[in-house]
Amino acid sequence: MSENRRFLLVRRPQGEPVENDFRIETSPVPAPPLGGIVIRNRFVSLDPAQRGWMDDAESYMPPIALGDPVRATTVGVVHASDNPDFAVGQWVMGLNALEDYSVAMPGGFTMAIDVDAVPSPSNYLSALGAVGLTAYFGLVEVAKPQPGETLLVSGAAGAVGSAVGQIGKIMGCRVVGIAGGEEKCRRLIEDYGFDAAVDYKGKDHEALVAAIAEAAPDGANMVFENVGGAVMEAEVFNLAMHARIVLCGLIAEYNSEEKIGIRNLWQILARRGVLHGFLIADYADRFAEGGAQMAKWLSEGRLRADEDVQEGLENAYAAFMRLFSGANTGKLVLKIA
Amino acid sequence: MSENRRFLLVRRPQGEPVENDFRIETSPVPAPPLGGIVIRNRFVSLDPAQRGWMDDAESYMPPIALGDPVRATTVGVVHASDNPDFAVGQWVMGLNALEDYSVAMPGGFTMAIDVDAVPSPSNYLSALGAVGLTAYFGLVEVAKPQPGETLLVSGAAGAVGSAVGQIGKIMGCRVVGIAGGEEKCRRLIEDYGFDAAVDYKGKDHEALVAAIAEAAPDGANMVFENVGGAVMEAEVFNLAMHARIVLCGLIAEYNSEEKIGIRNLWQILARRGVLHGFLIADYADRFAEGGAQMAKWLSEGRLRADEDVQEGLENAYAAFMRLFSGANTGKLVLKIA
Numbered sequence: 001m002s003e004n005r006r007f008l009l010v011r012r013p014q015g016e017p018v019e020n021d022f023r024i025e026t027s028p029v030p031a032p033p034l035g036g037i038v039i040r041n042r043f044v045s046l047d048p049a050q051r052g053w054m055d056d057a058e059s060y061m062p063p064i065a066l067g068d069p070v071r072a073t074t075v076g077v078v079h080a081s082d083n084p085d086f087a088v089g090q091w092v093m094g095l096n097a098l099e100d101y102s103v104a105m106p107g108g109f110t111m112a113i114d115v116d117a118v119p120s121p122s123n124y125l126s127a128l129g130a131v132g133l134t135a136y137f138g139l140v141e142v143a144k145p146q147p148g149e150t151l152l153v154s155g156a157a158g159a160v161g162s163a164v165g166q167i168g169k170i171m172g173c174r175v176v177g178i179a180g181g182e183e184k185c186r187r188l189i190e191d192y193g194f195d196a197a198v199d200y201k202g203k204d205h206e207a208l209v210a211a212i213a214e215a216a217p218d219g220a221n222m223v224f225e226n227v228g229g230a231v232m233e234a235e236v237f238n239l240a241m242h243a244r245i246v247l248c249g250l251i252a253e254y255n256s257e258e259k260i261g262i263r264n265l266w267q268i269l270a271r272r273g274v275l276h277g278f279l280i281a282d283y284a285d286r287f288a289e290g291g292a293q294m295a296k297w298l299s300e301g302r303l304r305a306d307e308d309v310q311e312g313l314e315n316a317y318a319a320f321m322r323l324f325s326g327a328n329t330g331k332l333v334l335k336i337a
Numbered sequence: 338m339s340e341n342r343r344f345l346l347v348r349r350p351q352g353e354p355v356e357n358d359f360r361i362e363t364s365p366v367p368a369p370p371l372g373g374i375v376i377r378n379r380f381v382s383l384d385p386a387q388r389g390w391m392d393d394a395e396s397y398m399p400p401i402a403l404g405d406p407v408r409a410t411t412v413g414v415v416h417a418s419d420n421p422d423f424a425v426g427q428w429v430m431g432l433n434a435l436e437d438y439s440v441a442m443p444g445g446f447t448m449a450i451d452v453d454a455v456p457s458p459s460n461y462l463s464a465l466g467a468v469g470l471t472a473y474f475g476l477v478e479v480a481k482p483q484p485g486e487t488l489l490v491s492g493a494a495g496a497v498g499s500a501v502g503q504i505g506k507i508m509g510c511r512v513v514g515i516a517g518g519e520e521k522c523r524r525l526i527e528d529y530g531f532d533a534a535v536d537y538k539g540k541d542h543e544a545l546v547a548a549i550a551e552a553a554p555d556g557a558n559m560v561f562e563n564v565g566g567a568v569m570e571a572e573v574f575n576l577a578m579h580a581r582i583v584l585c586g587l588i589a590e591y592n593s594e595e596k597i598g599i600r601n602l603w604q605i606l607a608r609r610g611v612l613h614g615f616l617i618a619d620y621a622d623r624f625a626e627g628g629a630q631m632a633k634w635l636s637e638g639r640l641r642a643d644e645d646v647q648e649g650l651e652n653a654y655a656a657f658m659r660l661f662s663g664a665n666t667g668k669l670v671l672k673i674a
Contacts, residue, residue, distance in 0.1 A: 261600035
C-alpha cells in the first residue's frame with residue numbers, strides 16, 4: 001500500500017455523531033522525521049473517550065482539531081525508522097490516530113511490545129491496554145477491594161466493566177453487574193462469573209433501585225461507575241456505609257448535550273461515601289506492573305478478555321457507533337491491516 | 338416553672354416548613370428514670386440538619402416521629418438526677434429535643450461541660466459544638482489543607498462556613514467564600530479575614546463560574562460544600578487537578594421536593610477530584626481533641642464564633658426559619674431559659 005488513508009474529524013458532532021462529521025482522506029505515506037518512526041497501524045482501539053475528544057471542551061486532553069484524524073491508541077509495526085531503538089518490523093503501540101500510517105516520536109506514549117507473550121497483538125488494546133489497566137488500577141488501587149465486600153459494576157458487559165467484575169471475583173468480592181438486556185446479563189453470569197446481574201432495560205427508577213437492592217442486599221461497598229445518569233442514581237441509592245465510588249466513565253452523557261449528573265448527592269453524604277474521579281493516565285508510571293499482572297491472570301485462564309474485532313478502516317464510522325448502540329460485546333477494536 | 342413546653346413535629350413538611358407542621362404542647366415536668374437525669378434546657382441548637390430529620394426518609398438518623406418534639410442538641414443544667422455522676426446544677430450538653438426539660442440517660446451523647454472555660458454556655462453549640470467540630474474535622478482531617486492551597490467555601494457566612502474559612506486562614510490557605518448578598522460578603526472579608534468573597538445573588542451560571550474563576554485563578558484545591566445545587570455546579574467548574582471536595586451539607590436542597598444534585602460530575606472525573614461525604618458523627622471519639630483546639634484558637638482571638646441568639650421557646654418556628662431565609666448571621670441558637 002502506497003497511500004495513507006486517514007479518518008478525519010471534519011465537524012464537531014452535535015449529540016450522537018453522524019457519518020458526515022467524518023471524512024476519509026488519502027495522502028502519501030509519510031517519511032520518518034529526524035529521530036522518529038512511521039508505524040503501519042494494524043489494530044485501532046475504539047473507545048468512548050474518543051467521543052469526548054471530539055467536543056470543543058477543555059478536558060484532560062485537548063480536543064481533536066477539525067481536519068485532524070481521530071486520535072486513537074493503535075498497535076502496529078514499524079514501517080520506516082530514523083531511530084536506532086526502533087527497527088523496521090518491530091511491533092509497537094502508542095497514542096496515534098485512526099489512519100493507516102502514523103508518525104511517532106520516541107519519548108511519548110510509543111513503546112515496543114512483545115506480541116509473542118499474548119494470543120493476539122490486539123490484546124495490547126484490551127486486557128493489557130488502557131481498558132484492562134483502567135479496570136486493574138481503578139479497582140485495585142482506588143476502590144481497594146476487601147474479600148467479602150460487594151462490588152457493583154455498571155456497563156458491566158463492556159470491556160472495562162467485564163474486566164472489573166472478573167478482577168473483583170479474583171479478589172474475593174461479591175460482584176453484581178448492571179447491563180442492558182437479557183443476553184448481556186447472561187454473559188455476566190456465564191462468561192465472566194459475576195454473582196448477580198441486573199438488567200436496567202425496561203425498569204423505571206423505583207424498579208431499578210429495588211432490583212439492585214435485591215442483588216446487593218447489604219448495599220454496595222464499592223461502585224465502579226462507567227455509565228452515569230439514571231443507572232448511577234439507582235446505584236447511589238444502594239450504597240453501604242463508607243462506600244467507595246470509582247467514577248471512571250459517564251457514557252450515558254457523552255452524546256447528550258444536556259449533561260445529567262446525579263440528583264442524589266445527599267445519599268453520598270448520608271452514607272459517607274467517597275467518590276473518586278479516575279483516569280488511567282495518572283497511573284502511567286505503573287503500566288508495566290499492571291500489564292504484567294493482567295497478562296498473568298490471562299495466561300492462567302482466570303481472566304477472559306473478549307474483543308469485538310471489526311474490520312476495515314473504511315468501516316470506521318459504523319464500527320465506532322457500536323459503542324453507543326450497545327452492539328459491541330467486549331473491547332471494540334478495528335483491524336485495518 | 339412546673340410545666341414542660343415541647344415543640345412537636347405534627348406533620349411532615351412539604352418543601353419549606355410551615356407553622357402548622359408544628360405544635361407547642363405542655364406536659365408535666367418528667368422525673369428522672371432509673372440511673373437517668375432530667376435536664377433543664379437553656380440553649381437549643383437550630384441546624385439545617387433538623388430539616389432533614391423531619392422527612393420520612395432513611396438517613397444517618399431515623400426521622401423524627403410525628404408527635405415527638407423536634408430533635409436538637411441542647412445545653413442545660415441538671416434539674417433532677419438519679420445518677421451519682423450528674424449532680425443537680427451540673428451543666429451538660431447532649432442530643433435532646435426542643436423542649437424545656439429533657440430526659441437523658443448517661444452513656445449516650447450526654448456529657449458534662451465546663452462553662453467557665455468559655456464566654457457563654459452557648460459556645461458549646463457553636464465553636465465547641467457540632468458546628469465548630471464539623472468545620473474543624475471536615476477541613477483538617479478530610480480536606481487536609483496544605484499551606485498555599487486555595488480553599489473554596491460555600492455558605493461561607495454561615496456558622497460552619499465562617500469557621501471553615503477562618504481555620505483555612507490559620508492553616509495558610511487562600512480562602513474564597515461564596516455567600517448571598519453584599520453584606521454577607523463584606524463580613525467574610527472584614528469580620529472573618531477571607532481573601533475574597535463571591536456574591537452568588539443576581540448571577541446566572543456563567544457569571545458565577547466566571548466570578549469564582551476570578552477569585553480563585555488557579556482553581557480550587559479544596560471545596561467545602563454547604564450548599565449544593567447551582568452554587569456547587571459553579572464551584573465544580575473551578576476545580577484544580579486532584580481537588581478534594583468535602584460534601585458537608587446541601588442546604589439548597591433541603592426544602593426542595595425535587596432533589597437537584599449536580600450535572601457536571603464529568604468535571605470531577607476530568608480533574609480527578611475526590612468527593613467525600615462527611616458527617617461529624619464519625620469523629621465522635623475525637624470531639625474532645627477538636628473542642629480543645631477550637632477553644633484554644635477562640636481564646637487566642639484567632640477565631641471568631643458569631644452566634645445569632647434568638648429567645649423564647651414560643652418563637653421556635655420563626656427562629657428555625659431564619660436558617661432558610663438567610664437572615665441568620667452566625668450560629669443560630671434559641672435561648673429558652
